[in-house]
Amino acid sequence: MPLLSGGCACGKVRYECSEKPIVQLICHCRDCQHASGAAFAATMFVPADRLDYKIETELHFYDVQAESGRTLRRNSCGECGSPISAHWPDMQGVVLLAVGGLDDQSMFQPTHEVWVSRAEAWHPFLPDTIKLDEGPTDDVVRDPLRAYFSSRQG
Numbered sequence: 487m488p489l490l491s492g493g494c495a496c497g498k499v500r501y502e503c504s505e506k507p508i509v510q511l512i513c514h515c516r517d518c519q520h521a522s523g524a525a526f527a528a529t530m531f532v533p534a535d536r537l538d539y540k541i542e543t544e545l546h547f548y549d550v551q552a553e554s555g556r557t558l559r560r561n562s563c564g565e566c567g568s569p570i571s572a573h574w575p576d577m578q579g580v581v582l583l584a585v586g587g588l589d590d591q592s593m594f595q596p597t598h599e600v601w602v603s604r605a606e607a608w609h610p611f612l613p614d615t616i617k618l619d620e621g622p623t624d625d626v627v628r629d630p631l632r633a634y635f636s637s638r639q640g
């Protein structure tokens with residue numbers, strides 16, 4: 487049984503993940519607003535080698551320059567255009583899943599909201615998240631990812 491499963495609106499892209507997410511956050515940056523078509527992006531970071539795609543169409547890839555200056559490669563279903571996931575080409579081991587595609591979105595439990603300085607006034611924040619004015623600090627993303635991958639090697 488996969489821990490996570492999801493896909494696109496037309497069903498031609500499906501995925502299953504056998505690991506629970508390492509990081510869960512909401513990002514209010516301009517780029518995530520464009521990519522999600524909404525006020526923010528809800529994202530789960532999962533290990534790429536625990537994620538299996540079943541793709542009956544082409545994925546469409548699009549590179550963006552994140553606020554951090556790093557390149558983020560986003561993909562969407564080539565048929566229906568649903569956002570699926572993203573990854574950093576310079577860090578292939580991690581995939582950022584778009585939570586809107588999950589079969590069970592109630593699994594999403596974000597700990598942080600980042601780039602709240604870019605958030606729209608008409609969109610409320612969650613009461614229990616830690617809010618950061620700018621991008622994720624090391625303790626939000628880098629440290630948990632490093633801890634996860636080093637624990638797997640042990």
Ligand SMILES: [Zn+2]
Binds near residue numbers: 494496564566
């Ligand atoms: Zn689709």
Ligand SMILES: [Zn+2]
Binds near residue numbers: 517519
């Ligand atoms: Zn963002």
